[in-house]
Amino acid sequence: MPHAFRRTLSRRTLLRAGGVALGLPLLEAMAPRARAGATATTAPPRRMVLINSCLGLYGPDFFPTDSGPGYTLSPYLRELAEWRGDFTVMSGLSHPEVGSGHASEASFLTSAPHANAPSFRNTISVDQLAAEHVGPVVRYPYLALGTIQSSLSWTRNGVQIPSDKDPGVVFRRLFIAGTPDEVRAQERLLHDGQSVLDSVRAETASLQRRVGPDDRDRLDQYFTAVREVEQRLKTSAAWSRRPRPRVDVEPPGPLAPPADIVARVAALYDLIHLALQTDSTRIVTLSIDQTGGVPPIDGVTEGYHPLSHHGMDPQKIEQLRLIERAEVRAFGVLLGKLKRTAEAGGSLLDTTMALYGSNLGNASSHDPTNLPILIAGGGFAHGRHLAFDRRRNTPLANLFVTMLQRFGLETDRFGSSVGTLTGLDRA
């Protein structure tokens, strides 16, 4: 530990000596991290959107019954028929040993096992790992969104990153410049923040000297957080002076009621499209959850969650289909928008990997195997159903490795992966 402390001290001295301050030009003020793919001027930027439908997707209506390139679209996938050539649907994937129940939500993008165990501690989610490599070339390395409260994004220390649910709030953050007073107040906060961090760093170091090795670890986490926030403050300070992208759309209206899951999802999809189009961010996670009663869809008389526990009641399944079909249709609208947005010789969809699926293979029994998964765009060769073994599932994390590599990371493993995903090749 003394070693780590010295290293930090010297870094701090360096920063002081270098007089790093808020006024430095953008790129200098930012620690250049690995900017895999993202900043290379020749290669197009890579993006990812990761979506989890926490209440499952009714399997018999999601999975095609045949496989390969000529597969027959399932009822849900018929909602995406127009984009058939732009996505690959997969079956027989899951996270090994993740454990049943809604707890497995936490592991959807992390693949950490035993999510339902009392001693469970999560690991980093795939979006956060990718975000570490985006660098300060965009205003926000990632956006964590959710329709209610949950979030798919987890830090290295197993902390759930809070999500935003109100597209209006995010819209203002991305596209609306503050008044001069607000900007000044913001700059004071950033400046204050730097002083506070200096103090916290010194205090943490002195405390670290007093405690045992395990506790030192814990304080190390705080130390790391301090460094990270310091970096973020610098990035924010630099970005706060740069004009925000102008978008020619109406700001989002008020947040739809929590029961209106489809309206909430659709509004967030519109925002996601704008954020990617303006290169305000490169990575978005979206957790689709629903509370608050009956979704206002004709023919639906019960809440989404109770319906997902249909207990094989045919009437409930019928209602569940109505909700989920509308949800898939909304995803199709996003695909369409990405597809129609041109970018450097192709479309925005070509550079955006859009993962859509659920952490539950069968929500009625809380079964976390055989997850419904599809991936669209991202420059992969699509149009197929990749059917993996439904009894001995392939780790979903294999797909994450493939995606990370596509994103530009040099890595051959993530979480419980045992390789890349066979059958998903670049176009």
Added chain:
Amino acid sequence: MPVPGAARLASLLLTAASIAALPCPARGADVVGEFVERHCVGCHDEASRKGGLDLSSVSTNVADAPTFATWVKVHDRVRDGEMPPKAHDERPAPADTAAMLRELDARLHDADAARQQREGRARARRLNRDEYQNSLRDLLGVEGDYRGSLPEDGSAQGFDKVGSGLGISPEHLEGYLAAVEAALNEVIVTGPPPRSIKRRIPQRHKTQFPVVSFRERWAFLFYDAPDALVRFSGLFDAVAGTRVNTFGLYRVRIRARSWQSPEPMRARIRAGNPGDNGGNGVPWLVGYHDFPPEGDEVEYIVRLQPGHAVRVAPYGLARRPMFVPRQGKEQAKKAQMKTAPGPRRGLAMEWVEIEGPLHESWPPPAYRRLFGDLDLDDAGRDDAERVLRAFLPRAFRRPVTDDEVRHYLAIYDSAAGAGGFAGPIRLVLKAVLCSPHFLFLEAPPGPLDDHALAARLAYFLWSATPDAPLLAAAADGRLHEPETLHRQVERMLDDPRASALSEGFTGQWLDLRKITATSPDAQLYPEYDELLEYAMVQETRLFFDEVLKKNLSVANFIRSDFTIVNDRLAQHYGIDGVVGVDMRRVELPPESVRGGVLTQASVLKVTANGTTTSPVTRGAWVLDRILGTPAPPPPANVPAIEPDVRGARSIRDQLARHRTSASCAACHAKIDPPGFALERFDVIGGRRDRYRADPVTAPERTQVAVPEKKARTSVGLGPKVDASGALPDGRAFRDFDEFRTLLAGNPDRFVRTLAGKLLTYATGAAPQYADRAEIDRIVDRVRGEGRGFRSLIHAVVASPVFLQQ
């Protein structure tokens, strides 16, 4: 049967014994090695590896954590008589078993105690969100809720008080910066007080009511009486007052009466942002009140944000609107407002008064607490030092050094160049409240010093920072003395801040925080409503408080002859003679199945999924929370049972296969029986004889009362409930009642569980092997004191487990 490796094992054990047994050299021959060789390695060897355990190759170096865990498992399964298996030919003599257990226990205890001494039993941890919020409240005297700035806490070992669940990330630090900034805005105020309002709003047709969707045509929902607005339906949550513009505490008074009804009319009062559906202002329940025919006023103090308003809805009126002839919405609206709609019951709202923000004084108490009479406009460095010398020891919960004061003064100086006092002192306070000395609870291994002890007590009983008397006792160096400790615990339990214990502990031990995680299926359980949900949570929390306040035996958690209900919950439980919405203690009639937490609707709801109950889920819950012997997680390769509400197969039939497979039966023999007994109760905690089924397809139906709509509706009936079973030791029960009697027959076991949960909650570390002996002593001690809950808290606090890091 000679087994290869057994001899090696025995010698290894001998070696290890001689190491682990160093402090107690008197121990005799290697009884553990002999026992394992004779009775265990026949199955648990390299070749067979029954249950995945190969005892012939397990090291005996109990200082190694996984090895230690293996030997603990061996100890416990032999102690519980589960191993060697009963079917085994050669059973060990009881005396041999006892000798082996004694020896193994001593070694495990010594090894673990040595580890605790070396490393400490609990890790450093950060404050959780509630503790952070309460600490800001007590340190600064602020009223705002700043938890929203912080990421949600993880939980480990069942509580959000354990270090491994409380990771720290950049998001936390950003959250702390934002929270402190906002909190200091409440404290560092200059200029005149913000304008307060006091407005009485007569409830006339001008009152806003939200027009949501009108699939049904307009009906008689409102009537504009001369002095009141009469409401005939609970359909709308009408805004009954103005929206406020300023954050603060408000006094809300409501006057209303029942209309055309000799009985009081019940109203639900909520506050929040009427336009924000599910945003931060999502309306929250303020309370329920019964308004009599002659009228009544009710007053609440609520904390409101800009844009928030108060909303009132009648409870217990038919929701079905009375249809009016098809016509334009506007005409219909007018028609229904002006026409007295016959002899229907209603709630006549006379007026709503809203007053605030309430300022006790100006500058507010928070300012005075920090700055006294200081005028921020001409304060200087000396004042900053005075403020710091008073504030730092409170924030850090201990005396501070001159160096520490200087550190913060330097921050003041660095910002003071720009002039002013408010700016620099704000920066310094921010740095203090982001300091690890404030955010982390840590102490070196070994006995806690008095200041660390004060912090542990305060975060245990209040989830908040120590107050002045506690810090004073610590400063005197007498806090650890038994009488002082006892006196402080008494004082703290009587303090309103102790509500954090009942909220935090019942919220997690009994999972009350998950009460809204699922919503009951509306077709199967049409009678469920928000008032019932509110009452069931209140019941459990107030029951906990009652047992604690009166130092009743904790055996009441298993079986009690009283509970706490209001009329809604009493109706749910089939208890007669309870009138009114207020919760009160009632003695249970002898024929009632209720009594004890396992019969409380809240617990029964959080252990079900809203549609069905699963004996496995509930059984595993009872094993963990009540019996203290959690079942291992389900094997990953076995699919969960698919619930089927069509009524063809009962869950019991589906579970039957567990009993036929030996590998499943080992755990399910323990998990299923409590779950079977609890089948007597449905997903909302109602007592049932038949399962409910889809009302359309079910062969039989019955009517249930739906109090919220003052109506009856039909539900389908499925198969009969069978709540019988047998404990793993063979004792059978015919129904829940008999199961509970068996459970109540071993109160010590429950005391041990509860002591373990309390220790986890209090120290941030689940009971460890070396704590077992201490927990036994706690159990012994409270047995002599009628197993009173307060006595148990005292015994926990006085135990060395609590008093050390």
